[in-house]
Amino acid sequence: MKILVTGVHGQVGHALLKTLEGDYEIVALDRTQLDLSDTDAIRRVVQSVRPTLIINPAAYTAVDKAESEPALAHSINAVAPGVMAEEAAKLNASLIHFSTDYVFDGNKETPYEETDAVNPLSVYGRTKLAGELAIQSVGLPHLILRTSWVYGPHGKNFLKTMLRLSAERDQLKVVADQWGAPTSSNAIAYAVNQLLNVWEMNTASQSGVYHFTNSGSTTWHGFTCAILDAYEVQAVRLGLPPLKVKANSVGAITTADYPTPAVRPHNSRLDQAKLNQTFGVTLPAWEQSLQAVMQQIQDFD
Numbered sequence: 001m002k003i004l005v006t007g008v009h010g011q012v013g014h015a016l017l018k019t020l021e022g023d024y025e026i027v028a029l030d031r032t033q034l035d036l037s038d039t040d041a042i043r044r045v046v047q048s049v050r051p052t053l054i055i056n057p058a059a060y061t062a063v064d065k066a067e068s069e070p071a072l073a074h075s076i077n078a079v080a081p082g083v084m085a086e087e088a089a090k091l092n093a094s095l096i097h098f099s100t101d102y103v104f105d106g107n108k109e110t111p112y113e114e115t116d117a118v119n120p121l122s123v124y125g126r127t128k129l130a131g132e133l134a135i136q137s138v139g140l141p142h143l144i145l146r147t148s149w150v151y152g153p154h155g156k157n158f159l160k161t162m163l164r165l166s167a168e169r170d171q172l173k174v175v176a177d178q179w180g181a182p183t184s185s186n187a188i189a190y191a192v193n194q195l196l197n198v199w200e201m202n203t204a205s206q207s208g209v210y211h212f213t214n215s216g217s218t219t220w221h222g223f224t225c226a227i228l229d230a231y232e233v234q235a236v237r238l239g240l241p242p243l244k245v246k247a248n249s250v251g252a253i254t255t256a257d258y259p260t261p262a263v264r265p266h267n268s269r270l271d272q273a274k275l276n277q278t279f280g281v282t283l284p285a286w287e288q289s290l291q292a293v294m295q296q297i298q299d300f301d
C-alpha cells in the first residue's frame with residue numbers, strides 16, 4: 001500500500017509518519033510540497049504520487065483565528081478534502097480524514113454518537129463539518145475520524161503551554177466547565193495503524209464517520225492538574241526543575257471568565273462504541289496516554 005500523508009509537520013502528521021513508515025511506503029508532504037489552499041496543486045500532486053490511500057491530518061487548526069479568516073479556513077478544511085477525495089476516487093484510492101468534536105454544539109448531556117445532530121458553534125467547526133460532507137458526497141472508501149483536544153510530544157499544544165506557564169507564573173487559572181477527551185497524537189497514530197490491518201476498504205458499510213479519541217473525559221482544568229502531577233513524577237525521576245504552579249493550586253474558572261473569539265462546546269465527549277464494534281479498536285484511557293507522552297517531552301515549546 002502506498003500512502004500519501006499530508007501536513008507531516010503537524011502533531012498527527014508527524015506521529016503518523018513515525019508510526020507507519022516501517023510498515024508502508026509513505027509519501028509524506030508538508031505545506032511547501034502540497035498547499036491545501038491550492039486546489040490545482042492537490043489534483044496535480046495526487047495524480048503524480050498515485051497513492052492507494054491518502055491520510056489527511058493537515059488542516060487549518062487555529063480555532064480562534066479562523067473567526068477572522070473564514071475564507072482561508074474554508075478552503076483548507078472544506079474545499080481541499082473534497083478535491084482530495086475526487087482525485088483519490090479517480091485512482092480507486094481510499095481516504096482517511098480527521099475531523100473534530102467541534103462539529104457539535106455541546107448541549108447534549110451524554111457523550112455524542114456519530115448519529116447525533118451536528119451544530120457547530122465556530123467557523124472552524126463549520127468548515128470541518130463542510131469537509132466531512134464534501135468527502136461523503138464523493139462516495140469513495142473513506143474513514144472520517146473525529147478526534148478532540150490533541151496534544152503530543154511534537155508540535156505546539158495545550159500540554160506544552162500549561163507546562164511553560166506553570167514554570168513562568170506563580171498562578172494558573174484554567175477553564176473547568178468544558179468536558180472532553182484529551183487525545184494523544186501517538187495514540188491516534190497507533191490506532192490508525194491498527195485500523196489499517198482490519199479496515200476492509202471495499203466494504204462500503206465500513207466507510208463513514210467514527211469518533212476517535214482517547215477513552216474517558218475530563219475538563220481543561222482536570223487535564224492541567226493531571227499534566228502537572230505527571231510532570232512532578234518525571235521531575236523527581238529525572239532531576240528536572242520543579243514548576244512554580246502545583247497541581248493542587250490550579251484555579252478553576254468558567255468559560256465566561258475566559259472569553260475567546262470562537263465559541264467552544266461545553267460537552268465535546270465523543271462515544272467510542274462504533275469504532276470498537278466495527279473494527280475492534282479502542283484508544284487507551286487519556287490518563288494512560290498522558291503518562292506515555294510525558295516521558296517523551298523534551299521541551300515546552
Ligand SMILES: NC(=O)c1ccc[n+]([C@@H]2O[C@H](COP(=O)([O-])OP(=O)(O)OC[C@H]3O[C@@H](n4cnc5c(N)ncnc54)[C@H](OP(=O)(O)O)[C@@H]3O)[C@@H](O)[C@H]2O)c1
Binds near residue numbers: 147150
Ligand atoms: N489539535 C486539536 O486539538 C484537534 C482537535 C480536534 C480535531 N483535530 C483535527 O485533527 C487533525 C490533526 O490536527 P493536529 O493537531 O495534528 O494539527 P496541527 O498540529 O495544527 O497540524 C496541522 C498541519 O496542517 C498543516 N497545514 C495548515 N495549513 C495548510 C495548508 N494550507 N496546506 C498544507 N498543510 C497545511 C500545518 O502545516 P504547518 O506545519 O506548515 O503549519 C500542520 O502541519 C486536523 O484535521 C484537526 O482539524 C485537531
